[in-house]
Amino acid sequence: MEKNDHHHKAESALKVNEGIEQPASINPMLENEMIRFRKNRPSVKDFLSGIRAGNRNLLGQAITQIESARSEDQVMATELINACLPFSGKSIRIGITGVPGVGKSTFIETFGLYLIGLGKKVAVLAIDPSSTRTKGSILGDKTRMEELSVHTDAFIRPSASSGTLGGVTRSTREALILCEAAGFDVILIETVGVGQSETAVSRLVDFFMLLMLAGGGDELQGIKRGIMEMADLIVINKADGDNMLKANLAKREYENALHLFPPLANGWIPKTVTASALKNIGIENTWNIVDEFVNQTSTNGYFQKNRHEQSKHILRETISHALNNHFFNNELMTKRLLFLEQQVIADKMNPYQAAHQLLEEYFHLG
Incomplete structure (x- = not known):
């Protein structure tokens, strides 16, 4: 790397410039990994015993499980997290x-x-x-x-x-x-x-x-x-x-x-x-x-207080995430959303009216 010319004025060590550009990411082919994994998936009990025994291979498989967005994987992931929580x-x-x-x-x-x-x-x-x-x-x-x-x-x-x-x-x-x-x-x-x-x-x-x-x-x-x-x-x-x-x-x-x-x-x-x-x-x-x-x-008690605050945040975030999934995974709501988006684009409704109407319909679902 070439150095700056010596005639430039000395700069503070705190001068901030742009960071170095991040290299391109590597794709771990998670989808293929999940297909192979589901064919011979351990039970929650097997996962827990392997994790507790320090089996890094099973630990990696368990993390792959919790990263999956598939509903059937998420059910098992929730059970696995609940099983591991007492040991965390x-x-x-x-x-x-x-x-x-x-x-x-x-x-x-x-x-x-x-x-x-x-x-x-x-x-x-x-x-x-x-x-x-x-x-x-x-x-x-x-x-x-x-x-x-x-x-x-x-x-x-x-x-x-x-x-x-x-x-x-x-x-x-x-x-x-x-x-x-x-x-x-x-x-x-x-x-x-x-x-x-x-x-x-x-x-x-x-x-x-x-x-x-x-x-x-x-x-x-x-x-x-x-x-x-x-x-x-x-x-x-x-x-x-x-x-x-x-x-x-x-x-x-x-x-x-x-x-x-x-x-x-x-x-x-x-x-x-x-x-x-x-x-x-x-x-x-x-x-x-x-x-x-x-x-x-x-x-001074802050360590545990901070962890309690983090737990409260997790509670609220989990509720928000579940509600978001429930709404956007509802076929009727997604169809209505697409329709109302077109109404907004055509200036027949404003975004606030459309959102209010869709939420009212959602809240009245049986």
Whole structure:
């Protein structure tokens, strides 16, 4: 990469430019997988015993089951989630974001291997908004984390490969429950890109980590203020070699910026650290901060309160999702909707009148 001309004025380490474009997604051929899977599908009891025994193959099959949109698969998926729930809730759930190019995959692998070295089992899940457009999953998780993916105490699952962001998030939440039932101690939820998915992840995790870079040109990524406000920890990655000075400068400036944000309800003061996943620097410090956060919020009661709030959100979201499905899967309603859409297009009704009429008809269905 060519460096900028020296006559340009020195720029702050906090300068924000556009992120590196995300590579094309890989299609996991989920549909073919489901066809083969249904021919010899285990029972809920078989799934549960396999998951509890740490069978990663059955765990992967179970997650494939919950990702299916078919009604018969969803019935079994609901039974499976209910069976696994009593064994869930004991992990530490960590959200990790930062646009492509920040070294997220290398960081997650190094961090995951460090945690395994502490005797923990680690699962990596992903939320990828682009998968809702490409019908693919995030770019080869298992090829990007070669050492972690084959470790017996690790499990890596790409994003659900179709549906809305809400659907992908729902699948990830349910996959999290299955992973906890399988005995994983730490669940890392990776988001791809910077946008809506961070808000979705914040409703799934206990701790939110933002990976950043210090430097100039294309290495810097666009981060919205709102995402920084959500972070419990900012990690300046690739802090090694010639980049150390810029990384330390960025650390100080991010620390100053974080002090300008309103205090968090949980009493935690967000921290900033430098790290190099490639050189295995700052990884232990990162985990110590997570551990400190869990201890502090467990002591002041926020940890459990946050999980209760997340459960309330799941309740409301599940009701909304069920009502939405019930409405749009009703053949009469879909026909009436198509008719009313034409009425609106022809200016014979406005959208509000059409919506009111259709809902009235729906509410009066027997």
